[in-house]
Amino acid sequence: MNHDATIPTATRHDGVGDQALREQPAADARPVRITAALAAAAAMAVACGGSGGASDDGAQSAARADRSELASKVDQGRQIFRFDTFGDETKWTDALRMHEVIRTAVDPTTALAVGLKVDAQALPAVVVAGIQNGTISLTSPATTVALLKLDAVVGLKGMVETQNGVDTLTRVGVTCALCHSTVDNSFAPGIGKRLDGWPNRDLNVGAIIALSPALSAEVKAVYNSWGPGRYDPRFNLDGKNGPQVIPPAYGLRGLHSITSTGDGADLAYWNRYVGVTQMGGHGSFVEPRTGVSVTNGTDDLISAKLPALQAYQLSLDSPPPPAGSFDMAAAERGKQVFRQAGQCSSCHTGEHFTDGNSRLHPPSEVVSEPEPPGVPSYASRSATKMYRTAPLRGLWQHAPYFHNGTAATLEAVVQTYDSRQSLGLTAAQMSDLVQYLKSL
Ligand code: HEC
Numbered sequence: 001m002n003h004d005a006t007i008p009t010a011t012r013h014d015g016v017g018d019q020a021l022r023e024q025p026a027a028d029a030r031p032v033r034i035t036a037a038l039a040a041a042a043a044m045a046v047a048c049g050g051s052g053g054a055s056d057d058g059a060q061s062a063a064r065a066d067r068s069e070l071a072s073k074v075d076q077g078r079q080i081f082r083f084d085t086f087g088d089e090t091k092w093t094d095a096l097r098m099h100e101v102i103r104t105a106v107d108p109t110t111a112l113a114v115g116l117k118v119d120a121q122a123l124p125a126v127v128v129a130g131i132q133n134g135t136i137s138l139t140s141p142a143t144t145v146a147l148l149k150l151d152a153v154v155g156l157k158g159m160v161e162t163q164n165g166v167d168t169l170t171r172v173g174v175t176c177a178l179c180h181s182t183v184d185n186s187f188a189p190g191i192g193k194r195l196d197g198w199p200n201r202d203l204n205v206g207a208i209i210a211l212s213p214a215l216s217a218e219v220k221a222v223y224n225s226w227g228p229g230r231y232d233p234r235f236n237l238d239g240k241n242g243p244q245v246i247p248p249a250y251g252l253r254g255l256h257s258i259t260s261t262g263d264g265a266d267l268a269y270w271n272r273y274v275g276v277t278q279m280g281g282h283g284s285f286v287e288p289r290t291g292v293s294v295t296n297g298t299d300d301l302i303s304a305k306l307p308a309l310q311a312y313q314l315s316l317d318s319p320p321p322p323a324g325s326f327d328m329a330a331a332e333r334g335k336q337v338f339r340q341a342g343q344c345s346s347c348h349t350g351e352h353f354t355d356g357n358s359r360l361h362p363p364s365e366v367v368s369e370p371e372p373p374g375v376p377s378y379a380s381r382s383a384t385k386m387y388r389t390a391p392l393r394g395l396w397q398h399a400p401y402f403h404n405g406t407a408a409t410l411e412a413v414v415q416t417y418d419s420r421q422s423l424g425l426t427a428a429q430m431s432d433l434v435q436y437l438k439s440l
Pocket residue numbers: 174175176177178179180205230231232233244245246247248249252257258259260261267270271272274275278279309313403
């Protein structure tokens with residue numbers, strides 16, 4: 001069923017991509033490197049039919065009406081997740097005027113440098129040829145506009161119109177994929193196949209927003225303070241600055257406690273929150289517990305899409321650890337540490353390694369608080385004032401850890417627990433525990 005979650009592990013080690021990466025020289029030769037990579041990308045896209053990952057399983061299971069109905073809902077949801085802005089051009093174009101910045105100042109090299117990703121499968125041979133023969137430049141914003149026209153920039157949706165014979169970006173909006181998809185880098189850093197649900201930890205959302213000509217210097221300073229892979233989904237509402245690590249959107253099937261503070265009982269709650277209050281999509285979000293009440297536009301471009309969007313997200317499994325990425329014998333010993341000496345399974349229980357479906361935890365029980373100096377408690381800004389025990393599947397994929405990213409590695413996570421909870425683990429126990437966490 002779920003190709004997007006299984007493609008990555010199958011292709012991450014594919015010979016073409018690895019070779020392309022190995023052959024790459026240092027960063028100063030970037031344009032040349034990207035040109036070669038784009039050529040490979042196009043060849044691959046053609047070879048694969050460039051279909052963008054439509055589900056074959058859907059066809060096979062068509063005999064079963066209920067399953068095929070779900071499959072088509074999942075397909076719709078994939079389109080929404082990748083390409084739907086819910087009308088948020090009102091924010092990104094009319095208010096922030098990002099289309100002006102992109103079309104005049106953001107060439108592809110700059111776009112990749114702030115962590116934007118390019119979907120290699122969306123690039124037709126003609127674009128690659130243009131880049132190769134020099135009629136399309138990677139240091140020209142016009143190329144970014146061309147990529148947007150192809151829907152090849154992950155998470156950005158542009159409207160490109162011909163004005164005086166020139167392709168001109170007239171509107172731009174963002175989609176869920178901006179923060180919650182990346183690519184497998186199979187052709188070049190930042191260019192490859194889409195990996196939906198994988199957080200984009202390279203993306204400097206704050207730096208991108210700060211390019212807007214419509215913001216004050218004070219607000220820009222806050223956006224510029226966040227750094228790659230972080231975003232504060234409450235700053236524009238409560239004015240407090242405490243960016244969160246962008247979390248995975250995979251591996252959430254069966255969990256009824258959504259976000260690090262468990263604000264919602266299902267994905268649709270938070271999808272509506274982000275779609276309306278952060279992306280700026282048309283619709284309403286009302287939450288009495290935090291006093292947030294936002295309505296954008298006079299139409300509702302979100303509500304009808306929430307069921308399909310949720311179905312797609314729930315189809316995204318966490319990616320299994322790559323073969324050979326951990327020591328199996330040590331992981332087996334680490335499992336015992338997790339269950340006994342480490343007392344981890346008193347909260348990290350069940351299939352997802354979380355007790356989130358039955359309880360939340362006050363900040364006093366959670367090792368990632370207090371926040372770094374000067375940062376307000378994230379729980380205090382949320383609807384629940386508590387934290388959800390984080391699900392642990394796919395941990396290998398998404399360092400840094402904790403809601404605030406205060407643990408750079410799994411070693412740091414284990415050391416934090418050992419010292420904060422006075423566990424008295426030996427060095428060997430800690431290292432076994434790390435191997436176990438890498439195996440989940
Ligand atoms: C600008 C970046 C950004 C965009 C765009 C964005 N998100 Fe998120 N998302 C975040 C951040 C940051 C969090 C962490 C919030 C928290 O834990 O309080 C989050 C949390 C989530 C979660 C909770 C995961 C969990 O572990 O419970 C889900 C699900 C999610 N987002 C889905 C979506 C969907 C669907 C969309 C599009 C409607 C979307 N996001 C758009 C940044 C973004």
